[in-house]
Amino acid sequence: MARRDYSLLGPDAKRAVETGLAAAEWYHTEVPRKDMKALMQRSDGPAIRDTILWLGGMVLFAGIGIALWPSWWSAPFWLAYGVLYGSASDSRWHECSHGTAFKTPWMNDWVYNIASFMILRNPVTWRWSHARHHTDTYIVGRDPEIAIMRPPVFAKLVLNFFGILDAWNGWGRMLLNASGRLDPEEATFVPDSEKPKVVSVARIWVVIYAATIGLALWMGSILPLMVIGLPRLYGAWHHVMTGLLQHGGLADNVIDHRLNSRTVFMNPISRFIYWNMNYHVEHHMFPMVPYHALPKLHAMIKHDLPAPNRSIAEGFAEMWPALKRQLRYEDYFLKRELPPTARPYREDFHRSALGEAGATAAE
Amino acid sequence: MNQWIDACATDEIDEEDLIRFDHGGRTYAIYHSPEGKFYCTDGLCSHEQVHLADGLVMGHLIECPKHNGQFDYRTGEAKRAPVCVNLRTYPVKVEGGRILIEVA
Structure with a gap:
């Protein structure tokens, strides 16, 4: 296969449409309708509980961090706050974008907008981006959310553990959108009717950041930025760690999520931060199943899936050598x-999609 | 010319659920509302041609199984992004325990 072109406006994007890879019908494990209906049922309870823990934890840790500031004793509390701000917001953004976290729509929308601000993803743009990710998961030239492109750039991956490139890009997009413009790639998946909303949200965010920076200058301290903005950097590591495992080292240009997505068993704290998205094959196959029902879904369909990795460490041990091999x-x-x-x-x-490499890659 | 087509029996659709019905090269979705009424729309989501029959009925909303867009199946109105284009709806009547839909 020729070198991949990940641009949504490039030749791979065109080829994906021509070959039928774009908007294709994907493989699904058979689940009886009655069982699937039960799994899809919405509930407010689990997400209200988790949101109280999430936001309550943030208030608690930031409060202690502020009280102990500028002592180094505040550092562990900032690290905990940072993970809730810069990583747990990723999963809240994600689940609420699907509208499955809560039964009550306004609760989904409320958490979605807060989490979008924290993770620096315009809530309008990224709703459409994520829809495309589900339509064309890891289809080169179509999926705007491919975290590890080939060949992998390890420096980029490492920098993103500290949010550096993602956040820089997010702030850049915010300023671009606030000026009334969209990136040309964004314009390929955001409908015209939604574009004014992208701009409005970006302008509100600019005001919030400007107020925070103004306060920091007035106080002569970075403390306000430790609460808003910087945790997107110092707390990003957990969502990058779990996010890379979602698809890293697996196939692209296929239409079976068992080939391009990874389920990993994780400890309870990571599952709380990640809102069960470690069941990633299951989530992609059935995106209507709420996060709290994914363990049940896994139990129901595991007979049809590759064995999950048993830990985050095992997932990385599997993925990292594959990424290194993709360099060559x-x-x-x-x-x-x-x-x-x-x-x-x-x-x-998949042979037609991948060429002969598809048949031989893992040998 | 419009014609009434016998689609299925009323007891084939659970309350607050839907089924897929294919006829004349088109796919339809037939719904059973919580108050016991029946409705019919196009069977494919107007966003990306996914079968709505695999989705979830919540009250008077049908949610697409792929991207979670929602429609009011009584009117076809698009209610939640990423769906923007309304669904086409079709007249329905019940005769002798059978559901008939009027299609072109």
Whole structure:
């Protein structure tokens, strides 16, 4: 395969449309309608509980951090606050963008807008971006949310553990949008009717950041920025760590989430921060199932999925060598074995998408 | 010319649920509302041609299984992004325990 072009306006984007990879019908494990309906049911309870813990934890940790400031004793509390601000916001943004976290729509929208601000993703733009990610998951030239492009740029991945490139990009986009313009790639998936909303939100954010920076200058201290803005950097590491595992080292240009997504068992704290998105194959196959029902969904369909990684460490141990190999051989990917109870991968589908590399990569 | 088509029996659709019905090269979705009425819309989401029959009915809303866009299935009105284009709706009547839809 020729070198990948990830631009949404480039030749790979055109090819994906021409070959039918774009907006294709994806593989789904069979789940009886009655069971799926039960899994899809919405509930406010779990997300209200988790949101109280999330925002309450932020108030508590920031409060102690401020009280102890500028002593180094405040550092652990800022680190905890940072993870809730710069990482837990990623999963809240994500789940609420699907509208599945809460049963009550305004609760979804309220948390979605707060989390979008923290994670620096324009709530209008990114709703459309994420819709495309689900339509064309890891289809090169179509998916705007490919975290690890091939060949991987390790410096970029490491910098993003501290939010540096993502946040820089987010602030740049915010200023661009506030000036009344959209990036040309954004314009490919945001409908014209929604563009004024993108600009309005960006302008509100600029006012908030300007007020925070103004306060910091007036106080002669970075303390206000420790509360708003900087935690997107010093607290980003957890969402990057879990996010890279979602698809890293796996196939692209396929239409079976078992080939391009990874489920990883995680500790309860990471699952709280990540809102169960460690069940990532399950989430992509059935995006209407709320985060709190994903463990049940996993139990129901695991006979048809590759075995999950048993820990974050095991996931990285699997993924990292594959990424290193992609430096030399861009077409390489991990093709994980299915259990004997699973319906096999459609090799014919994916060979046409991947070329012969699809059949040989994992050998 | 419009014609009434026998789609299914009333007891084939659970309350607050829907089924897919294919006819004449088109796909329809037939709904059973919580108050016991029946409705019919196009069967594919107006956003990206996903079958709504795999989605979730909540009251008078149908949510698309792929991107969680929502429509009011009584009117076809698009209610939640990413859907922006309304669904087409079709007249429905019940005769002798059968659901009939009027299609072109």
